[in-house]
Amino acid sequence: MAYAYLFKYIIIGDTGVGKSCLLLQFTDKRFQPVHDLTIGVEFGARMITIDGKQIKLQIWDTAGQESFRSITRSYYRGAAGALLVYDITRRDTFNHLTTWLEDARQHSNSNMVIMLIGNKSDLESRREVKKEEGEAFAREHGLIFMETSAKTASNVEEAFINTAKEIYEKIQEGVFDINNEANGIKIGPQHPTTNSTLPGNQGGQQAGGGCC
């Protein structure tokens, strides 16, 4: 299907926080209580609409275990967005955020949009991390924040879409170099490329790439 933009995402965070469930909820609109442990990386995709434009999201769901960390790192550079997930019922997953963030910042391109997600918001009775703590962490590190439930689907759409909105805004502001696919952004096939539509554009200058 035709799209205006394609964004690549990764989902990171400790194992068991619900990364795979979030992806499944987003792509298939269903929840799987018993989910296989993710081995390495799994792929999912969905189309969304922002500002009247079709945007394709390609999402790589990573394995949280330490042994897969180095594999996960290979995905940072090429991603435009990252969902960093913790489990609001497990404080340790919240405590590990700093490590995750350091890793992400070190290996990603500097413009990567990171969305912090406190998942399992349906388990209010077992909550160990207050919403305010998540908000504070996000504020402190310049992240967007949201509490979600992959089980009830609460805020799941929003988490993925808001991340895309942020990326989209960055594109509008000219922050992202959209011609460099390594940033995890691709312009769709039907998108008009500004150069080729210019009349009187002399041939032969594409090689240099520069314009007068």
Added chain:
Amino acid sequence: MNFFRGVMGGQAAGPQPSGAETIQKLCDRVASSTLLEDRRDAVRALKSLSKKYRMEVGTQAMEHLINILQTDRSDSEILGYALDTLYNLICNDEEEEQDEAMQKQSDDLGAQFTEQFIQDPEHITLILSLLEEFDFHVRWPGVKLLTALLKNQGVQVQGIILVSPMGVSRLMDLLADSREVIRNDGLLLLQQLTKSNAAIQKIVAFESAFERLLDIITEEGSSDGGIVVEDCLLLLLNLLKNNSSNQNFFKEGSYIQRMKPWFEVGDDNSGWSAQKVTNLHLMLQLVRVMVSPVNSPGASASCQKSMYQCGLLQQLCTILMATGVPADILTETINTVSEVIRGSQVNQDYFASVNAPSNPPRPAIVVLLMSMVNERQPFVLRCAVLYCFQCFLYKNQKGQGEIVATLLPSTIDANSISAGQLLCGGLFSADSLSNWCASVALAHALQDNLTQKEQLLRVQLATSLGKPPVSLLQQCTNILSQGSKVQTRVGLLMLLCTWINNCPIAVTHFLHNQENVPFLTAQISENLGEDERLVQGLCALLLGICIFYNDNSLENYTKEKLKQLIEKRIGKENFVEKLGFITKHELYSRAAQKPQPVFPSPEQMLFDHEFTKLVKELEGVITKAVHKSSEDEKKEEEVKKTLEQHDNIVTQYKELIREQDAQIQELKEQVATMTAQSEQMQTTVTQQLSQIQQHKDQYNILKLKLGKDNQSNSQADSQVNGLQTEELTQLREEVEELRQQHTLLQTQLGDKDALINTLQSETAEGSAAASDNTELLKELEALRSQVQSQSVEIDQMKTERQELLRKAEAVSSEAVSSSDGSLDAAKMAEVESRLAAQTSETERLKEESKSLLESRAELEQQLATATSTVAILQTEKAKLQTEVQESKKEQDDLLMLLADQDQKISGLKQRLKALGETVDDEDDLDTRDQTDEDEEDEDEDED
């Protein structure tokens, strides 16, 4: 080479130094020389020796070479030599003339040096970082060296690259290198890198490998391209085979659509080079990887769907029906089409509709079946056709019905060859391969389809002339008992088992033939050779089915009687043992693995995949059934009943679940549409809000303006909804001016009247009633009355205008009072609060939008009131304007009249003069008039 010569040549007088000695010296140089040039020459020398003295250079110089790579980073030349040397040490050149022992020795050496090199993982990281060097002399040997290392110690090197940050993505950059050699060798490197390593395969895919590779394939001319295309295809295969995540990515990335043009080879027959055949083979394999029966059904189904939607399946079918396609490509295309349609109703339906471009057109299925039962066709092609037919019928009740229908008396078409005819022909031909294929094909038309099993019982065959027709079932058993080839009998037995399985009517039909049971028992009980074991097993299975699915409708062959027969004639244990021959057969498990019928040789074509499933299902239950006593049987019967009940319940639940599923689906769709609606409504709401805001703003401005107008009664000069109050003021001023002019004109008229009167009296006095004179007087009288009536009219107009002005003012004040402040503000506030509430309650969108619409209507009404006020003002203004226009015109007329009168007066004067009367001078009159006017103007100004 200076240094080299120096080392070698300098000792010409003494004994020739051994290779080892020379190499040692070179190593010392590499290690200790402070001059880069020296070191460079030494490394170059090592390189030139590294093939001949591979062992020596390897053992002695490896450390030094690695050192160079670490320390001499700035000199690409020395780096290049070092990398080349290492490559020579590690690479196992497969030279053709080498004998096996030599090759083995070479391989061992390569393995040893590789191990030595990768002992420190840092060395791999070092090579990776060197690959970032753009210089050809570094990058190229670097690529080759890493490829050689991967070839020798794949798993370990993969592991190191995987954990080195950016390792894989650096290697991906090679595909973007503009130098073809590096790009092409990069492809070979990536092939080695991705071999059997799912994690690396996924990263490579993540790094846009699909896009890059598909681009290269297109650039290089797709199937007409050279070995680069082949390498790209091999890499794609590595990335996709058994990697569901990458397959999903490939599908979601819409890359399936990009495979379609690969197969646009049709009838152009521009020749089939060996490379093209290889390329197409790999391309077909790639299609198959995406729809392989081993993939999860959901994944395959969605790929099958897009293959139909993008026209890939259609393209493949074109190749299928084209002429001049090499046999192996044709075979692989058939296999590919098979898997693209397998279990997909839409694709199967399409396939059934494909016709061969023959005259008359024949269904593709018929054309293919002709090949299947044709002895002269290659074995693999016949297997492919069988597979295609099986895939066409897999989970395709409609297709099964259509095939069986071609055999039924009511629907048979005598004029054209049908699939059914071909299958029957195959069943009873002299070629055992055809027998087997036709049996299995027909069995697939019956698979899990009770209706067709029963329908097929109706099929009658005409044998020789004068003899009564015989049923198809009967004919099968007849052939079976005639002791034909094993392959034929195995095929027929599989067909019979599939046919009567789970179909008591068919069992009855089978048992009804008095010869069948004795034949089976004889077959099973006999002690036959190895070759016959499988047939014995299948006979036992068939008899077992006769017991298990027996409805006891034939007195001689009830369950009980059959079991007794087994006990008496064969023996229970013997029977079970014979039954076990099937699964114990060496070819059984092979066939059980995958649906495609692949056999190393035609003789090994014995088991069908679907049939192995049937055996698995029945072996246990038949064994139990045979062992059970009649009491057990009764209990069993009861259990069966409860089971049936249970089954019923399960079925009910299943039904319920299905219903609920449908409901969920429906609800999901509803939710989707509702979400869409809700989004739409939200936008409408936002739009309306902003409209309302606009209206409010406009309204406020209007209110403000009207208020101002009212206050200042005139001077307002800003624009209200396109109407200029300024104009009103102007109009008023004009009216005022006109009024003044009127007064002026009236005075003038009065003066002139007086003048005329004096003139008349003078005339009356002074002249002897000239005839002309009375006429003149009459004219003058008429003129006067005209002027009088005009002045009356003007007066009337004046009052009218006054009235109009009053009205206009009244209207504007009315408008202001109708939208009185507090009431209005309250309304606004209400609307606003309602709107706010509505936006927050998105769940009740329908209600919301209704009330919104209401409030909007209200506002619109208010706006309409305001607009109508404005409209009234505008009409008023227009009226005033026309009136002003009219009065202007009238004034003009009046002035004309006055001018006329003046002329007439002067004419009269002239006459009077001519008559000898003394008259005031014209000039005097004019001057006086002028003065009068000026005086009047001054008077006005003072007012």
